Amino acid sequence: MFEVFEKYLRQWVEISDEEMKLIRAASFERKIRKWQSILHEGEVWKIACFITTGCFRLYRFSADGTDHTLRFGVENWWISDQESYNLEKPSEYNIEALAASTIIVWTKEKWEELRETIPALKLFNERLLARGYETSQQRIYSLISNSAEEKYLEFQKTYPKVFNSVPLHMVASYLGISRETLSRIRKDFTRRD
Amino acid sequence: MFEVFEKYLRQWVEISDEEMKLIRAASFERKIRKWQSILHEGEVWKIACFITTGCFRLYRFSADGTDHTLRFGVENWWISDQESYNLEKPSEYNIEALAASTIIVWTKEKWEELRETIPALKLFNERLLARGYETSQQRIYSLISNSAEEKYLEFQKTYPKVFNSVPLHMVASYLGISRETLSRIRKDFTRRD
DNA sequence: AAATGACGTTGACATTTGTCACGCTTTTTG
DNA sequence: CAAAAAGCGTGACAAATGTCAACGTCATTT
Numbered sequence: 239m240f241e242v243f244e245k246y247l248r249q250w251v252e253i254s255d256e257e258m259k260l261i262r263a264a265s266f267e268r269k270i271r272k273w274q275s276i277l278h279e280g281e282v283w284k285i286a287c288f289i290t291t292g293c294f295r296l297y298r299f300s301a302d303g304t305d306h307t308l309r310f311g312v313e314n315w316w317i318s319d320q321e322s323y324n325l326e327k328p329s330e331y332n333i334e335a336l337a338a339s340t341i342i343v344w345t346k347e348k349w350e351e352l353r354e355t356i357p358a359l360k361l362f363n364e365r366l367l368a369r370g371y372e373t374s375q376q377r378i379y380s381l382i383s384n385s386a387e388e389k390y391l392e393f394q395k396t397y398p399k400v401f402n403s404v405p406l407h408m409v410a411s412y413l414g415i416s417r418e419t420l421s422r423i424r425k426d427f428t429r430r431d
Numbered sequence: 432m433f434e435v436f437e438k439y440l441r442q443w444v445e446i447s448d449e450e451m452k453l454i455r456a457a458s459f460e461r462k463i464r465k466w467q468s469i470l471h472e473g474e475v476w477k478i479a480c481f482i483t484t485g486c487f488r489l490y491r492f493s494a495d496g497t498d499h500t501l502r503f504g505v506e507n508w509w510i511s512d513q514e515s516y517n518l519e520k521p522s523e524y525n526i527e528a529l530a531a532s533t534i535i536v537w538t539k540e541k542w543e544e545l546r547e548t549i550p551a552l553k554l555f556n557e558r559l560l561a562r563g564y565e566t567s568q569q570r571i572y573s574l575i576s577n578s579a580e581e582k583y584l585e586f587q588k589t590y591p592k593v594f595n596s597v598p599l600h601m602v603a604s605y606l607g608i609s610r611e612t613l614s615r616i617r618k619d620f621t622r623r624d
Numbered sequence: 625a626a627a628t629g630a631c632g633t634t635g636a637c638a639t640t641t642g643t644c645a646c647g648c649t650t651t652t653t654g
Numbered sequence: 655c656a657a658a659a660a661g662c663g664t665g666a667c668a669a670a671t672g673t674c675a676a677c678g679t680c681a682t683t684t
Contacts, residue, residue: 272682298572306576308568321565367560372514374567375501379491381574382607383499386671405631414575416672421633465652579641598661609642614663 239267239290243342246288246314250365251358260356264348270335276317277333283322286349289315292339293403297411298331307412310336310400316366317341336404386415387423432460432483436535439481439507443558444551453549457541463528469510470526476515479542482508485532486596490604491524500605503529503593509559510534529597579608580616 240262247253253261270276270292277283279299294311296319308331311317322329323346344352353360380392393413394401401409406424407417433455440446446454463469463485470476472492487504489512501524504510515522516539537545546553573585586606587594594602599617600610 298576300576304576306572308572308575320561321568324561324565364557364560367557367564368513368517371560371564371567372517374564374571375514377571378567378574379499379501381571382501382605383491383493383497407631412575417632418634418673419671422671425633600661610662611643611664612641615641618663 239340240265240342242290242314243288247362251362253356253358257356257358261352261359264352265342265344268341268343270339270341272335272338275332275334276341277319277322277329277331279330279332280328281322282326283319283329284326284346285318286344286346287317288342289313289317290340290342292341293336293400294333294339295336295404295408296331296333305411306414307408310397310404310408310412312400312403320367320370336408381414386413386419387426389413389415390420390423432533433458433535435483435507436481440555444555446549446551450549450551454545454552457545458535458537461534461536463532463534465528465531468525468527469534470512470515470522470524472523472525473521474515475519476512476522477519477539478511479537479539480510481535482506482510483533483535485534486529486593487526487532488529488597488601489524489526498604499607500601503590503597503601503605505593505596513560513563529601574607579606579612580619582606582608583613583616 243265244258244262247258247261267290276287276294277296289311291313294317295307296309296311296317297305297307299305309317317333319329319331319333321327322331353363380389384392390409390413393409406420410417410420413420436458437451437455440451440454460483469480469487470489482504484506487510488500489502489504489510490498490500492498502510510526512522512524512526514520515524546556573582577585583602583606586602599613603610603613606613
């Protein structure tokens, strides 16, 4: 599965074969079964985690016990709790597999070491973070400016792959609307077609 | 006014006096009058901009002509359009001063040069971006999980300084609710006290 | 193969939030 | 200082969205 990651990484930055060997040597693969959690609230996130197959979500419980999906992750995405990783503080989130999945993992120690050693990897990480920030901005804009229907359509259009991989009630929780509302929006659309 | 910035920066990273001199030499100050825009939709954001006094907001118009506030900036904050800056593409946003303000400015060229030259400054920039990302996550969580009232209370509590510097209808647009709803929430609270 | 639980849908109704219209006060501007 | 605009609040009503309860289907597990 490492070949998938190799191809992915080389789309972002130039990496020599030597460097790639180092990155590979520091990594290991893991299989995750459906519904398995790889981060529980209260734990500290101490790895870098690249998804080669399958699907995950990052979510959080609010005071009333309902859960809210902060982010999804599918093939060729990273999944993490940046805040817990950076500040080494207990996470307020959970990460669970929505399907049987395989991931490539680096311990924080090794990943940080690689970042120091390989400038291109550091550059990659900066670009990834910058893109993540931009994406967050766009999501915020969508959340404050769009109706439920508009949010739904935009999500479907922007992340079709994700949309087709995850249960609808989690899409609803990601968009900040109830699953019933989402269901009715969908009904309206099937009528119009 | 540069002393303000100096103090700010040294809270984040260690900077020698030599380095600080370089940073200062590359900067210049500007006074901005109330309602003046320092970024118009369609322009490319090509500076680094630190607010020493006053107040700004980053906002965007949606198709129906209403405007939506993505972010505020007050004393000791940065204000920018990261996406336009990084990708050098025309901005979809506007930045305007909500009060007479003073800012410290570096051109993109000089700022990037300083980042290359001064490792601590690069480190600072990375930390700032990381924190910005974490903050975005928290805002997204608030937007998808909280009621209008909860969003209002959280904003007031988390950013009291900002809250007390900006018009209420912009707070409403920042929270993604109408100004009338915000007004009514406030009324409920004055009654309870 | 049966049992279980996840998933999606729907109706009825409650609640929240938005929209429009208006007026008053404060701030800004010429 | 006077005029104009911004800012804030509020009533009446409309629209959007949430809640609760129930049902059928499908997938997973045992």
